[in-house]
Amino acid sequence: MLKQSITLCSLLVASICGSASAAVLPEAQTQSSWYKDAQTQLAKKLARTQSTKAKxxxxxVGDGMGVSTLTAARILExxxxGNMGEEGYLSFETFPYTALAKTYNVDAQTPDSAGTMTAMISGIKTxxxxxxVDEDIERGKCETVFGNEVSTALELAELKGxxxxxxxxxxxxHATPAATYAKSADRNWEDISDMPAEAVEMGCKDIADQLINFETNLESRVTGADVDGIDVVFGGGRRHFLPKDAAFNSPDAVSEKEGDRTDxxxxxxxxxxxxxxxxxVFxxxxxxxxxxxxxxxxxxxxNESHMQYEADRNNDIAGEPSLSQMTSKAIDILDNNQDGFFLMVESGRIDHGHHAGSAYNALTDTIEFAKAVQSAIDATDPQETLIIVTADHSHVFTIAGYPKRGNPILGKVVAVGQTEPALAKDGLPYTTLGYTNGRGMQNLMTETNADATYGQAVNAGRHDLNGVDTTSSGYHQEALVPLSSETHAGEDVAIHAQGPSAHLAQGVVEQNTIFHLIDSALELVADTEL
Structure with a gap:
């Protein structure tokens, strides 16, 4: 056994095995940038120290940001x-700890954002x-909410001060942000006009109402609680907060009556x-x-509804801040509290780009998401701030064919050693990126709003892409199974973590473990009596 260990060690580099010699390896091998980069990365891992408590x-949360989305966005960035693309990293992909999360809901193999975010923010699946709410709920039944509510990391952070x-x-x-503060038998009850009369009569409140009354609701649930409410709220969805009356329209309203509320x-x-x-502010x-x-x-x-896609943001009438701008400003406000803060940041439109079958919009929003993470890295101390980057679920988004290194990720497949697009058995070129299901191919050229496809007929199946610029902002990828909207997928998603307790993000875990990582860092449950 000792002889085997010595023999193995002699084949490794001196920086890892101490006195071992690397002479048995060809110089070209040890001087390769691939070889040296791997040595550097391993040395960083060996030098890590671990802390558990965060301020x-x-x-x-990158909504819909599966592993294929990460890979494609990394290449596109x-x-x-001006680089080949494959060798890069998104900002958070350099974090020291990574795990995979299983995303299924209690009643579904392929999940939705309501159940997955509830798991991440409360510690239990639903x-x-x-x-x-927990799994004893019956969707759409108001009476099943009462007694099945769960507490969230955001609520516990408020209670801790x-x-x-x-x-x-x-x-x-929308589902992901709402799961931090609301209790609802249906994710679609965004305002009172979305609710059945029976639910209103039974005392269930719409999600917008619950956000505005978060402080009062939390104090009524927890005896002796005295909180000051959510300090920073940035997003879209004005229509759910305004009455259905043109007199209340915002200056950049796009509908005749911006508000939806019927109360x-x-x-x-x-x-x-x-x-x-x-x-x-609006x-x-x-x-x-x-x-x-x-x-x-x-x-x-x-915005009246969702905020613009990052690629379409300049077209907003009154102007919208980017996700990275909102993240930086939120941190600058929240860090005024010497006791610390909890912040949830969602890039919701990655998901919408995929649903529309637009890799361009999904990926450009992912790149902006990575910039937002970088802004948080720049604004915080890694010794006192735990940053977790993950997704709620993935999409049926594929990277396929055999394109050569550096081939445009949004382009048609060009094989190694070739200059012209490869042809499928039907004699037509095909793209590297595609969808298993969805609305199908659209050539909307310079359109930057992925949702424009919903004004077109479903166009699934194979199409002649000769003469089509598939790298344009308005190109939507081919899809195999025709559906009105592309769907989520059920595979695991990545968790990337940096900071105190980040080392607990290892292996394959249930998605609800994310709450427990947060709790480990902030000691929320231990410091709070509910």
């Missing part, structure tokens, strides 16, 4: 910078389509009345004017 936690924030490029009442309530005004020192100018040193709370709703 702050930031949970980043590199190619946009059913498809429900928010902030930390500052809190939620950010999303989707509607702030006549203006929840933005109610929020301002509850937090007179806080700021309500456009880029208002966002830019926020003084992060003096602002105690801020409520930003930057």
């Amino acid at each position: 702050n936690v930031i949970l980043f 590199g190619q946009l910078q 059913d498809v389509g429900v928010i902030g 930390l500052s809190t924030g939620i950010i999303s490029t989707a509607r702030i009442t 006549g309530r203006d929840l933005t005004a109610e929020w301002q009345a509850a937090y007179p020192q806080g700021q309500y 456009d880029q100018a208002g966002f830019d004017a926020i003084n992060t040193e003096t602002t105690s709370s801020v409520f930003g709703l930057f």
Whole structure:
């Protein structure tokens, strides 16, 4: 056994095996950049130290950001910078710890965002389509909510005295952000007009109402609690907070009546009345004017519905901040609390780009998401801040064929040693990226809004791509199975972690373990009595 160990060690580099010699390896091998890079990475791992307790936690959720999305976005980011692409890393892919999360819901093999985010933020799995409640819920049945509510990391952080924030490029009442603060038998109950009359009569509240009344609701659930409410809220979805009356339209409203609420309530005004020192903003100018040193709370709703795709953001009427801008500003506000903070940041439109069959929009939003993570890295101390980056689920998005190294990731497959696109058995070229199901191919050329495809007929199956620029912003990939919208997929998603307790992100874990990583770092449960 000793002889075997010595023999093995002699084949490894001196920096790893101490006195072992690397002479048995050819010089060209040991001087290769691949070889040296691997040595450097291993040396960094050997030098790691581990801490467990954090002052702050930031949970980043790339909605629909499966592993194939990470790979393709990494390549696209590199190619946009003039590189071949494959050799690069997204900002969070350099984090020291990685795990895989199993995403299934209690009642579903392929999950939705409501059940998955509830798992991540509460520590238990639950059913498809429900928010902030356990598996004993019956979707759409108001009476089953009561007694089945769960507590979330954001609520526990509030109870501990930390500052809190939620950010999303989707509607702030959408499933992922809503799971941090709401309890609902149906993720679609975003405002009262979405709810059945029976549910309203039984006392269930719509999700927008629950956000505005978060402080009151939490204090009523926890005896003796005294919290100050969510400090930072940035996202879309104004329509769910405004009455269905044109008199309440925002300056950048796109609908004749921007609001959807049928109860006549203006929840933005109610929020301002509850937090007179806080700021309500709805456009880029208002966002830019926020003084992060003096602002105690801020409520930003930057679109009637979801915020724009990153590629389409410049087309917004009143202007919208980017995800990285919102993340930086939120941290600058939240870190005024010397006790620390908890922040959840979602890139919701990665998911929407995939549903529309637009790899371009899904990937460009993923790249912006990586920039937002980098902004958090730059603004925090890794010794006191745990950053977790993950996804709620993946999509049926594939990277296939045998393209040569550096081939445009959005392009047609060109094989190694070739200059012209490869042809399938039907005699037609095909792209590296594609979808198993969905609406199918569209050539919308310079269109930057992926949702424009919903105005077109479903166009699944093979198509002649000769003369089509598949790298353009308006190209939507081919799909095999025709559906009105591309679907989620059921495979595991990645967890990347840096900071105190990050070393616990290892192996293949249930998705609800993410809550327990957060709790390990902040000691939320131990410091709170519910």
